Amino acid sequence: MSQSNMASLTIAVVLALSAISLPNASAQENQVTSTEIMPDTNIQGIVIDEATWVLERSRRMSVDSSDAGSGTDFVADQQWLVLKGTPKSAITFSCQQIVGDENAQTRLQIAFDLDKSQDEAKEKMLLRHVTGQLTLGDKRKSERFVWNPGTMKMVPHSRNVARRVFNAAIRGEHIKLKTRGETYFDITLPEINQDFRDFVKVCPALQPKPG
Numbered sequence: 001m002s003q004s005n006m007a008s009l010t011i012a013v014v015l016a017l018s019a020i021s022l023p024n025a026s027a028q029e030n031q032v033t034s035t036e037i038m039p040d041t042n043i044q045g046i047v048i049d050e051a052t053w054v055l056e057r058s059r060r061m062s063v064d065s066s067d068a069g070s071g072t073d074f075v076a077d078q079q080w081l082v083l084k085g086t087p088k089s090a091i092t093f094s095c096q097q098i099v100g101d102e103n104a105q106t107r108l109q110i111a112f113d114l115d116k117s118q119d120e121a122k123e124k125m126l127l128r129h130v131t132g133q134l135t136l137g138d139k140r141k142s143e144r145f146v147w148n149p150g151t152m153k154m155v156p157h158s159r160n161v162a163r164r165v166f167n168a169a170i171r172g173e174h175i176k177l178k179t180r181g182e183t184y185f186d187i188t189l190p191e192i193n194q195d196f197r198d199f200v201k202v203c204p205a206l207q208p209k210p211g
Contacts, residue, residue, distance in 0.1 A: 050085045050190075051083060051084070051085040051086050051187065051189075051190040052083075052084060052085050052190050052193060052195075053081055053082070053083060053084075053169075053190065053192065053193055053195050053196040053199075054081070054082050054083075054084045054195055055079075055080075055081055055195035055196075055198050055199050056079075056080040056081070056082055058077055058078065058079045058202075059077070059078045059080075060075060060076070060077050060078070061075070061076055061078060062075050075098070076096040076097060076098050077096065077097045078094055078095070078096050079094070079095045079199065079202050079203060080092055080093065080094050081093040081094075081195065081196065081199040083189070083190070085190075086185075086187060088114075088115060088184075089112070089113055089114055089115065089184050089185055090112075090113040091110065091111075091112060091113070091165070091175075091185075092110065092111045092112075092113065093108060093109070093110055093162065093165075093166060093199065094108075094109045094110070094111065095107075095108055095109070095199070095202070095203035095204070095205055095206070096109070097204060106203070106204040106205040107159060107162075107205050108162045108163060108166060108203060108205040108206060109155070109159070109162050110155070110156065110161060110162035110165055110166075111153055111154065111155050112145075112153065112154045112155075112177060112184070112185070113151075113152065113153050114152040114153065114154065114184045115152035115184075126148075126149065126150070127146050127147065127148055128146075128147045128148075128149060129144060129145070129146060129147070129157075130144070130145050130147045130154070130179055130180060131143070131144055131145075131179065132144075132145055132154070132177055132178060132179030132180075133176075133177070133178045133179070134156075134161065134175075134176075134177050135174070135175065135176040135177075136164055136165065136168040136173050136174075136175055137168060137171070137173040137174060140176075143156050143157070143158060143161055144156070144157040144158070145157065145179070147179075154179070166206075168189060169189045169192065169196070170192060172188065172189055172190075172191060173188070173189060174186075174187070174188045174189070175187060175188075175189055
């Protein structure tokens with residue numbers, strides 16, 4: 001998979017997370033338009049009142065880069081694992097598999113939802129680049145992010161961030177994320193559950209390499 005295609009996929013993840021409210025059955029069914037934060041739910045619509053990992057239904061999305069031509073560059077199947085039950089923010093792990101390309105490299109990616117009340121899609125989205133301090137356990141590191149201020153979602157530039165946070169989740173470490181003078185995460189990641197384990201099973205990027 002070319003670097004341009006991977007860049008397109010990374011930005012597509014930002015745009016997908018910006019345009020889609022990660023499922024909240026109550027809000028969708030009642031067409032709630034308020035910015036009030038609705039209760040987190042799992043795919044059965046059960047309200048989640050404490051931090052836990054939730055495996056969402058898989059989705060298929062088309063990706064078209066900014067190069068000439070109107071045809072779709074590729075189609076990717078996405079699987080999402082979301083940290084729900086937190087007061088205001090959420091973490092989403094995503095795993096993409098390029099449809100029809102067995103040789104395409106699958107990567108684990110991560111998005112930080114800084115404010116769940118801002119999940120309304122915007123007609124015009126302006127992506128910005130910001131710096132944040134990410135602390136996992138007792139290790140703090142400065143990271144660069146692509147940020148959509150309209151939906152308050154961020155995706156890190158470095159692909160290693162997803163792996164680091166994923167491993168921190170396995171260890172049950174504390175996570176803290178500070179950017180633009182605000183702290184958005186300051187919690188201990190919950191224990192891994194069956195949804196977390198099922199995500200590992202369906203994400204090729206998390207499978208042991210043969211040989």
